[in-house]
Amino acid sequence: MKKTWRWTAPLCLVLAMPGCGGGSGEGLDANGRPIGEGANPSGPLLPTYASIQSHVFTPICSACHAGGSAPEGLRLDAANAYALTVNVSSVEVPSMKRIAPGNPDQSYLVQKIEGHASVGARMPYGGPYLDDATIATIRLWISQGAVQ
Numbered sequence: 343m344k345k346t347w348r349w350t351a352p353l354c355l356v357l358a359m360p361g362c363g364g365g366s367g368e369g370l371d372a373n374g375r376p377i378g379e380g381a382n383p384s385g386p387l388l389p390t391y392a393s394i395q396s397h398v399f400t401p402i403c404s405a406c407h408a409g410g411s412a413p414e415g416l417r418l419d420a421a422n423a424y425a426l427t428v429n430v431s432s433v434e435v436p437s438m439k440r441i442a443p444g445n446p447d448q449s450y451l452v453q454k455i456e457g458h459a460s461v462g463a464r465m466p467y468g469g470p471y472l473d474d475a476t477i478a479t480i481r482l483w484i485s486q487g488a489v490q
């Protein structure tokens with residue numbers, strides 16, 4: 343009995359998270375990640391991609407940055423945001439990446455939300471702008487490598 347338990351418990355954690363029920367989708371957030379990784383919009387904002395997506399990009403930015411008419415082709419909905427930001431050149435300032443992993447100061451998206459980009463307006467366009475704590479958390483995520 344003890345032997346069986348020792349084998350199944352870790353396997354359950356590794357293979358069948360979340361829920362150990364297998365494939366029902368229960369316990370997953372909108373990005374298909376286990377709830378509890380910081381993706382839950384009712385929880386605190388954390389310096390992870392999932393959390394920033396669910397707290398900022400999806401509810402605030404994708405109001406404009408979605409679909410075929412997204413400004414500068416930048417779609418920030420959950421299906422597209424990572425692939426269209428990290429290591430992708432800005433349209434307004436093509437010499438800069440929208441997000442340069444490890445380097446928030448050289449990330450054009452950071453300049454846009456801080457309001458000192460050399461082209462165009464501060465984001466979110468027309469405000470209200472992100473608070474300092476939110477911007478600091480996005481900077482921290484980028485500093486730590488902008489991992490997906």
Ligand code: HEC
Pocket residue numbers: 398399402403404405406407413414416431432433434435440450451454455461462463464465466467468472
């Ligand atoms: C009300 C509409 C609106 C919202 C909301 C909005 N944007 Fe924008 N965004 C624009 C427009 C319009 C432009 C192009 C004109 C400009 O830069 O001023 C733009 C341009 C950008 C660019 C430049 C893209 C490039 O490739 O050069 C970035 C980066 C950006 N937005 C990020 C964001 C982020 C991050 C948010 C959310 C925090 C956001 N925007 C929210 C309308 C919006």
